[in-house]
Amino acid sequence: MTRCLSDEALTRVLAELATDAERAHATSCTACARHARRARHDLTTIAAVLSETPEPRPRAAVLRPRWLPAAVGLSAAALGLLLWVEVAVWRAVTPVPPTMQPQEVAAILADVSASLFSLTGGPVGAASTPSALDEPDDQPLTLEAMAQQLDSTLMGGEP
Known part of the structure; x- marks a missing residue:
């Protein structure tokens, strides 16, 4: 009694990469031949669908501005620096009122x-x-x- 071919061996037979013994068994065994015909039919169906079906439209890439958080942080730092400089300059320029008697x-x-x-x-x-x-x-x-x-x-x- 011969042992039937595994799925990997049948795949090698279909890809014409099998050994002589595997090819001989696939042609002599009715179960392996039927399994090989079914797999060959499935592969031809898959190839036909892939060749006849148009490629899907590419989706528009959602562009997320990766620079936005950095820009917000830099803007906040610039605003803080501007306020600090303005207060320092304002204090330096503003005369101190004389004390009242x-x-x-x-x-x-x-x-x-x-x-x-x-x-x-x-x-x-x-x-x-x-x-x-x-x-x-x-x-x-x-x-x-x-x-x-x-x-x-x-x-x-x-x-």
């Missing part, structure tokens, strides 16, 4: 307080009366004196 602060606060708390809408108080404007101050006022003057002006008493 306590008398100026007191006068401004008195005018604001008088305007806010007046009944007529105009400034009222010691700073706007003609007698207070005519008297020259020989000594600068201290903060305590200014606070007392402001309290007396707001409470309606004499300074």
Whole structure:
């Protein structure tokens, strides 16, 4: 009893790469001959389909911009650098305002307080009366004196 050929041996027979013994067995054995005819028919069908069918259209390649994350990162870094330089230049160029004297602060606060708390809408108080404007101050006022003057002006008493 002869043993039938394996699929690999039948493939070699179909490709005409088999040994003489394999070819002789494929022609003498009815089962191997039938198996070889079926495989040959399948191969011819596959070859016909491949030759008659048009090639598929190539898909349009989806182009993903690989440079986009790098561009966003560089833009953010450039923006940060620009802001840092602008702030540094702005601080260097902007003059520092001179400090105000306590008398100026007191006068401004008195005018604001008088305007806010007046009944007529105009400034009222010691700073706007003609007698207070005519008297020259020989000594600068201290903060305590200014606070007392402001309290007396707001409470309606004499300074």
